[in-house]
Structures are given as C-alpha cells and as structure tokens.
Amino acid sequence: MKVIEINNITKDYGQGKGIFNVSFSVEKGEVLGFLGPNGAGKTTTIRHLMGFSKANKGSCNINGLDCFEKSAEIQRNLGYLPGEIAFLDDMTGIKFIKFVAEMKGIKDLTRAKELIGRFELNPNSKIKKMSKGMKQKIGIVCAFMQEPDILILDEPTSGLDPLMQNEFIKLILEEKERGTTILMSSHSFEEIERTCDRAAIIKDGKIVSVENISTLKESKQKIYNITFENEEVVKDFLKEGFKIKDIDKNNVTVLVKGDIMPLIKSLGKYKVVSLESKAQSLEDLFMHFYGGENND
Incomplete structure (x- = not known):
C-alpha cells in the first residue's frame, strides 16, 4: 500500500530552478532515501508533502489525503524534521519540546525524555546559545517523540557528530522494525545505504532514477x-x-x-x-x- 504518493509535481521558480514532473511513492513500512546534491530539489519536494507549498501542476497525497488541502489533518499524525528548523530562540530546549508536544496533543513525554537521554541533549539552555548539532537533536526529539506512523526527515543528521549520526541510524533501523513509513532526504550515500530499502535520486529538480539499494550498492x-x-x-x-x-x-x-x-x-x-x-x-x-x- 502506498502511504506517500507524488505524481508529476512541478513547481517552476524560473531560470531552471524548482522541481519538474517529480514522481515517486513510499510503501507502508518502507524507508525511502531521497538522494541528491544540495540545491537539487529535495527540500522543495518535501515542502509540497508538508502542504507548505502548492504545485503548479501534479498532486501529492499522504494516506490518500491531498497534502495541500488536508495539511493540518496529515500533520497531526506525522513526524517532520525540516532542513532548517524554525526555533523560538528565547525558549529553552525543554520548553520548545513541551510547546511542540502541546501543539500535537502529546500528554506523555516519556518518549521525549528517552530521546533526550539517548542523544545526550542538555535541553535546559536557551536555544539561541546552542550549537547546530544541539538544535538538530531538539528537532529529532520533536519529530520522533509522538512515535508517529510516518516520518519525513530532511537532512536529519546535518550538524551531528559521527557518534550521534550512528545513534540516529540505529534509531531509524528500530523505527523500520516497528513498521514506520519513512522518507529521508540526504546527500550522504552511506547514511541511505545503511537504512533504506530504495532511493529516489534527484538532480536539477528532476528524478533521474528510483533504485533498490542493492542495485545502487552494485553500482558502487x-x-x-x-x-x-x-x-x-x-x-x-x-x-x-x-x-x-x-x-x-x-x-x-x-x-x-x-x-x-x-x-x-x-x-x-x-x-x-x-x-x-x-x-x-x-x-x-x-x-x-x-x-x-x-x-x-
């Protein structure tokens, strides 16, 4: 069953910028890697899935719901980690996590606390004083604390040190075991290779190939x-x-x-x-x- 479906979406910003006739899908319980160099169109595609942007043509659906029309409904049960997280800088990390939990109607913070410990995050200092890696950890806690059935992750390990990148890969493999449907964008082939079933490769706003990871490994x-x-x-x-x-x-x-x-x-x-x-x-x-x- 297809959980995420993108059909021929185009968003043309002019001068060759944007995404053009992008199509791929993510099956239930599958981890799909979304691979491409910076500026290839990964974030633009993800913004359409989140309902932040409306395509010039084409459609995208999550669980059969239109991503633009039904974005609020979709987002209630979805974990999202943006490439650039919009923080309220004057808040402490823990206040921000509680703020997101409240918006999502999460009453029990057990999972959040577990993730804070796992990623060695000190959530008590103000966000504006935190390093990129610490901010990324807050983003990870916010995306995963609801234990959602669907995760959309945009460059999730950006700013993490190798030890924490490894911890994140373990987390993805556990989610995969649990049957979570995951779309994960990255420009790190090693990350995708270790976690994903298939990869969609994008360049200059166009999908060049959707391959099984085993095929990509053989190409290496x-x-x-x-x-x-x-x-x-x-x-x-x-x-x-x-x-x-x-x-x-x-x-x-x-x-x-x-x-x-x-x-x-x-x-x-x-x-x-x-x-x-x-x-x-x-x-x-x-x-x-x-x-x-x-x-x-």
Missing part, C-alpha cells in the same frame, strides 16, 4: 590509491588493463567494480609502497546515473 565502485616504487613500475602496471581514474607520477588511482582479487594478485608482481582504499563519493555515484566525464 571501490577506489584504491596505490603508490608504486617509481614511475617505471607504474608503466608496467598500466599494461594490466585495470580501470584507471588518475595517475600522478608514481601514484595511481584504480577503480574496481565487484571482485578485488584480480587487483590484489596483480599487485603481487610489483613493488608497492602503499595501498589505501577509499569509499566512492556520492558525486562519483551520481556520475554513474547522470552522465558526465566520469560516467561509466
């Missing part, structure tokens, strides 16, 4: 930076026929898709000074879908 290439003893050795190594991304004197960057054993065996023949592996960046992965100079 491993990148190895190899330092050989000298440039003569590099010349010999190049005859092996591996896919080369870059050469700088005696340093070679090799791209490997799938099995790395042929590369390992091959390197046994040469004098290697160092070998390091590097995760493929989201940008490299995008190139695979978007075309461009690094297109495979």
Whole structure:
C-alpha cells in the first residue's frame, strides 16, 4: 500500500530552478532515501508533502489525503524534521519540546525524555546559545517523540557528530522494525545505504532514477590509491588493463567494480609502497546515473 504518493509535481521558480514532473511513492513500512546534491530539489519536494507549498501542476497525497488541502489533518499524525528548523530562540530546549508536544496533543513525554537521554541533549539552555548539532537533536526529539506512523526527515543528521549520526541510524533501523513509513532526504550515500530499502535520486529538480539499494550498492565502485616504487613500475602496471581514474607520477588511482582479487594478485608482481582504499563519493555515484566525464 502506498502511504506517500507524488505524481508529476512541478513547481517552476524560473531560470531552471524548482522541481519538474517529480514522481515517486513510499510503501507502508518502507524507508525511502531521497538522494541528491544540495540545491537539487529535495527540500522543495518535501515542502509540497508538508502542504507548505502548492504545485503548479501534479498532486501529492499522504494516506490518500491531498497534502495541500488536508495539511493540518496529515500533520497531526506525522513526524517532520525540516532542513532548517524554525526555533523560538528565547525558549529553552525543554520548553520548545513541551510547546511542540502541546501543539500535537502529546500528554506523555516519556518518549521525549528517552530521546533526550539517548542523544545526550542538555535541553535546559536557551536555544539561541546552542550549537547546530544541539538544535538538530531538539528537532529529532520533536519529530520522533509522538512515535508517529510516518516520518519525513530532511537532512536529519546535518550538524551531528559521527557518534550521534550512528545513534540516529540505529534509531531509524528500530523505527523500520516497528513498521514506520519513512522518507529521508540526504546527500550522504552511506547514511541511505545503511537504512533504506530504495532511493529516489534527484538532480536539477528532476528524478533521474528510483533504485533498490542493492542495485545502487552494485553500482558502487571501490577506489584504491596505490603508490608504486617509481614511475617505471607504474608503466608496467598500466599494461594490466585495470580501470584507471588518475595517475600522478608514481601514484595511481584504480577503480574496481565487484571482485578485488584480480587487483590484489596483480599487485603481487610489483613493488608497492602503499595501498589505501577509499569509499566512492556520492558525486562519483551520481556520475554513474547522470552522465558526465566520469560516467561509466
């Protein structure tokens, strides 16, 4: 059953800015990653789902309700974490959390307190004195404290340190286990890879691809930076026929898709000074879908 449905929505701000014929859906209990570089149209799409913006054409529905016409009804039972949270800066963190709880009719703050402890948030200082990471934690508490059936999260780990990013990923996996339907935008492929079932990829306001995460993982290439003893050795190594991304004197960057054993065996023949592996960046992965100079 489709919980979130976006059908051909267009919001044209002129000069190529906006979103154009965007369509995808999120099934009940699914975690869908919404991937794209900054400025690609992720937030604009999410604002339409929240009813903050009305499309020039197309429609979006949550649980069969029109997102613009029925926004108040939809938002009552939905957890939302915006990319830019509008805080009342003079409030303390705990007062803001209680204020949001009151608006949503949440009487029991047990879950909120549990999340405050989990994310090591000190909610007693004034919001205006808090770091971006602390503010983000307040946003997380507000989105999750209702234990909603649907979560819409816009760049949820922005500003969090690696330890807290990891804690957030655990939280998403627990929600997934509970059967929560989640749409999560990110420009971090690793985050999406660890939590999502599928990913919708957006660039320049257009959906380029909606893929199973397993397919995206297969598209990923491993990148190895190899330092050989000298440039003569590099010349010999190049005859092996591996896919080369870059050469700088005696340093070679090799791209490997799938099995790395042929590369390992091959390197046994040469004098290697160092070998390091590097995760493929989201940008490299995008190139695979978007075309461009690094297109495979």
